[in-house]
Amino acid sequence: MVILLIIGSLSGSIPVVFFSALVLTVSVLSSVYLRAVQNKVTWRYEKYFESTSIDECFDVFIELKNESFFPIFNFTIDIESRNEKELLFIGNDNRTEAENTMYSFSLDLPPKSQKTIKVKMKGTSRGHHQWSSLNLLLTDPLKLQSKRLEYQKEILPVFKVIPKIQKLKDLKLKSLLQGFKNTNHSIFLDETGIVGTKEYENESFRHIHWLATAKENKLLAKKY
Structure with a gap:
């Protein structure tokens, strides 16, 4: 020029x-x-959990603050994970629910203002995973020049992903036929533990308490 x-x-x-x-x-x-x-734009992240399960969706909040007297237009945030086998972003710019390894968002920051962005994610494998990159890009109002904000990679969030916990469908007592009677049965009950004897009620021979039968001279069954 x-x-x-x-x-x-x-x-x-x-x-x-x-x-x-x-x-x-x-x-x-x-x-x-x-x-x-x-130097008047600051950012920080918040995650309100210690760990998450595989394929469980969670939210990370990025807080942006403009402390200058000038408005900021088209401030761009680009986040990327290492690969799809660690972390996935769900949705992009609040328009779709597609899953991707990259996330991009643009917004305007008025003077002396603060905004919070919610980033929806999920872990796809167990371990401690981190974003591979985070780009914070400032652009002048006429889009002639841009400036990337510097930061230390160590401050990027780390996500602890644990194996998925399967939910048990039914823990209720189940009814079982014991001789001529129905008894409630729990999955936590140890059926091998004998607590006494009872009158024989046509149970299987393996339920007969032979030692007690010989002693009492009548058929007795094991009581669990």
């Missing part, structure tokens, strides 16, 4: 000089704007 300005000045072309000066001015203002706001 400086070269065009010099050429226009030497050639005496007023339109070229004016256009070059305008572009140069806008470019300088764009750089000044980005430098003014880049």
